[in-house]
Amino acid sequence: MSITYLEAIREAQARALAEDPRVFIYGEDVGQFGGAFKATKNLAAEFPGRVKDAPISEDAIVGFAVGAAIEGMRPIVEMQFADFSTVAINQIVNQAGTLFWRTQTPCPIVVRMPCGGTSGSGPFHSQNMEAIYSHYPGLVVVTPATVEDAYSMLIEAVALNDPVIFCEHKLLYYHLKAEKLPTEALPIGKARIAREGRDMTIVTYSAMIHEALAAADELEPEGWRVEVVDLRSVKPLDTDTVMASVARTGRLLCVGESWPWGGVTAEVIARVTSEGFALLDAPPQRLNSKDTPVPYHPSLWAAHRPTGHSIAAAARRVLRQ
Amino acid sequence: MSITYLEAIREAQARALAEDPRVFIYGEDVGQFGGAFKATKNLAAEFPGRVKDAPISEDAIVGFAVGAAIEGMRPIVEMQFADFSTVAINQIVNQAGTLFWRTQTPCPIVVRMPCGGTSGSGPFHSQNMEAIYSHYPGLVVVTPATVEDAYSMLIEAVALNDPVIFCEHKLLYYHLKAEKLPTEALPIGKARIAREGRDMTIVTYSAMIHEALAAADELEPEGWRVEVVDLRSVKPLDTDTVMASVARTGRLLCVGESWPWGGVTAEVIARVTSEGFALLDAPPQRLNSKDTPVPYHPSLWAAHRPTGHSIAAAARRVLRQ
Amino acid sequence: MVQATLSREAAPSPASNVDTTVETFRFMLLARVLDEKMANLYRAGKIHGGVFLGRGQEALSASLGVSLRKGDVFAPLVRDTAGRLAFGEPILDCVRTYLGSVLGPMRGRDGNVHRGRPSAGILPMISHLGAMISVVNGALFAKRAAGVQDAVGATCLGDGGMSTGAFHEALNQAAVERLPLVLVVANNQYAYSTPNRHQFACTSLLDRARGYGVAGQAVDGTDLTACLNALRSAVVAARAGQGPQLVVASLLRLCGHGEHDDASYITPEIKKSAVGRDCIAVAEAQLLQADLATRPALAGLRAECVAAVEQAVATVQREPAPDPFAEQWQALSAAHLLDTTQES
């Protein structure tokens, strides 16, 4: 038996629904249809009345979830694509993100955001919005890169008393597989060493983990042992694990799939250099997508985002300094 | 005669309206009333039909501006507060920000955003959103800190063929004064040395310039000569000027009024350390607001954001390393 | 025990129309006095930030408040001092929030009209107009899911707020889910300075009800009796499972948008028109006419309100301001998930 990243997300929701009567799912086409990506397949039938189709009203969808959360429920919202959360952002950052601080009332909602580029999806079905949500206070932002994390972090996200932005990467949905669902897991807030190395550290998250691992493979025959850190959650960001890795390797490359200005890669570098400057033997570097909308054509798309090869090339520059 | 930051914004708009028939202003209460802050005072009377009151529909306001821009006009949109742009963000980032890249049709709109905290304004009338808009491609984001810049950058913003997010700081509106309007100015994209020094560099922008200058004053009797760089525009960010300053001083503190995760301060540090690592004699540091919504009560508000004193304290830590 | 007389708990349950009318008027008057006190404190420089009054809208707002009951959900808007009091919000919550007392429900973190107590069914508004409606929807859905069949949710909006996308999405959502939502629109002719004609082009905002498939009523917002009838019937209908209820009231804001605003844009014609009547004066006349009150009794009531408000202000003025060093700078409930950097 094997299970995909997408199936893990479905299974996590099935388990949350089964174990906690306060959980429900709300979003466009999530009901009988099972969602645009089938992440809620069969759940409406298994849990009648608890997997609700919504009108195309992202603002109201999130507002509704906040209201239900105030009354003690634990809504999981599915955005059809992360990109469409721009029309829900006000409810996310100003309603959900401020509720606890303003009133001490917790706001346990999970907003699932199918993120990231896939070839042929273009500017409005490919975005990565983790930096936007991380900048605002009051939100937890997670970016699972593995089947196991997709499952365990979603379970944990539903159990948390705070709003969680769950960035699930569409490119991993079908291709990424695991043997089975995990029985134990690192908690949200802890990064993971995805591959050990001693010559340099690549810090990344979500689908870019797999590109970074490919880069590490590519560099191995050249004699380089590259450590890859999977952030898992980008807010909170596990500075300790990153710093410990950089302490071992002395070299840092941060990779992200989103745009270059600001974002996770800038944040990681700012932390490492301000808190662990002396650990670095070379200037830290970053690699992000290009500063344009995400292109439609496969050849442009492949050049827009970091890949195993471009990460390896950037890593070589870091290693040579 | 003296002119305030707010008056400079009004004068810039008056001049743009007078000199270019393609310019119009659109926003809530901007007409006869002259805007919530009076930034468009008398303009409706001076330029009949060209200063338009809008319904409370921020999404449609920005969409309207984009449509008018496509047809060759040069709209200036006023958000009543920057905070309310969360409900216009989709049109800003996905419509205005992608138009040129997708179609080669320029999108000359200016969105004026009254930004920043003032005591008693609370979580929803105090936000700084420059990091959000800078992360997305396709937008120019400017943050004038002086009366002169408020004037000249707004004039230039209207003349540019690209969408400009004009972050004007409410705290400067009435208090900040200049003798007269400038006749020449640095272009958008160029940072400015607001104060020369040799011992360390503080990089900041908008209202924090004045706090940084106060910190520099505070440190002077202690024998420290602090250089203050005013970024002026945060996207594009003038890395050269920042780097040249750090090359002279060897020490860097970045200060921002927005939240700590990501944002301008992380971006500046990431650039300096990746491109000018060797220039630094000490770890770069940053100082931002606290990671909560902006509080209402004056005593909390004053503790939430960096001030002259807290900047001076952070600067001392940098100087001592 | 002035305070007790004025609090919701102590008021007799509205056994008759007569009782309710007097009770509602009491909340109107108390709100007017409380609002005026806040305006005075503002003018005296005692309040940081804006002060926003419900002057002219008390009949509508109080009628809503008295029509609701414990277990309902209420998300008041800017001009709902009266409705809040009638729903049971203590005077102290208002004063403490305006003055930033650390003992208030917002503990100085948020101010003025942005107060609430979710556990008591009062949702604290965020500023973004229209944004609270869907939150009320979600709360009502949760109540229904928990088996509570007869709870109502109410929230208020202005003529300007009706132009927001958030309003549209949320009212449609309530209709699709057939939730017991009462949406009260105070068409006070202006949104800040913007007159109705720059805000919408339909004949009446009530014309929108049909497009959502919800019930609608128009009401003269200056007339207490009319407001009470409209709001009570709307709440009853919602409670009876008849789906969302839209109530559109015509009235005039008898003050500036906030106390910083002299409202010179409000035309004399409109002030003199029917919508420009002061609902307090109208209600007083109604009470006198119906022999529900005497002039001395009304004067006594006002004195009682003034005393209650003064007492609350005196109390709060002795209360501590928030201490930034004692403050928990924490936007998440899970302390272990706070994101910390060296600077903080």
Place this chain on the structure above:
Amino acid sequence: MVQATLSREAAPSPASNVDTTVETFRFMLLARVLDEKMANLYRAGKIHGGVFLGRGQEALSASLGVSLRKGDVFAPLVRDTAGRLAFGEPILDCVRTYLGSVLGPMRGRDGNVHRGRPSAGILPMISHLGAMISVVNGALFAKRAAGVQDAVGATCLGDGGMSTGAFHEALNQAAVERLPLVLVVANNQYAYSTPNRHQFACTSLLDRARGYGVAGQAVDGTDLTACLNALRSAVVAARAGQGPQLVVASLLRLCGHGEHDDASYITPEIKKSAVGRDCIAVAEAQLLQADLATRPALAGLRAECVAAVEQAVATVQREPAPDPFAEQWQALSAAHLLDTTQES
């Protein structure tokens, strides 16, 4: 010169209803054939990303396209191949965009239905539903400001798109500004998989017109004659200064949401009902009945469409794909304002 026959420029100006009906049908058929070709290419794995058809909506869409004229503004939606062609969009623009040709209007940067040529009055949609309406409003305002009195702007929306806040804000804005906007709503019973009953609770989406103070018409979207009448009168009314016009058509999407979707959620009952009729078949019957065409002529027309589409596809398949190294990675028109870092 098949291409010429089918292009808008070469078509006779619609002197009579008869000419227009035939002409409109031609665009319907061309759109159907073009859509089918795209679906075939998709099945053959030749298209990256989704393919979205207007199958069943051609009568409505083409009727809008032929009712507009040069100088108007048109922001088509997902299912508007027919309207695009009728408005003058070359077949090549469609094929090039789907195949990502660097010679297309989007040069491989954006794909499928996200194409347009602002300079020719075709605004390229962004995905976010409802977002184009206010853009059309702004374009119409600009035209009016420039002294152009008789330009119309049109855009399309689905039953699902009507639930977006963007729709609400924009239609209200158009009404307040009294702009010559024609908003065509294709109620095809579903939004992706979501049936009308989970989308809205009003009897008809047309009930919304009054709430905005705009004119409204309902039309049978499967009936070419009815669509032509409705759309032409709406465009004429808008052009004559009568403000925004809402047209709500009933029909059914005769395909999946996209070609990846088998639409198994569409019930047999609804397929068999009046909305489930294929507008092409209905139109053919109308043309034959009215002696506007013969069966052989219709077959000839189809063959002509097929040839035109095949030729376009053959052309585009020989065209270069975008070259990432030659690509200008530049989201601003002002090159000197590009933000550059070492990595880029």
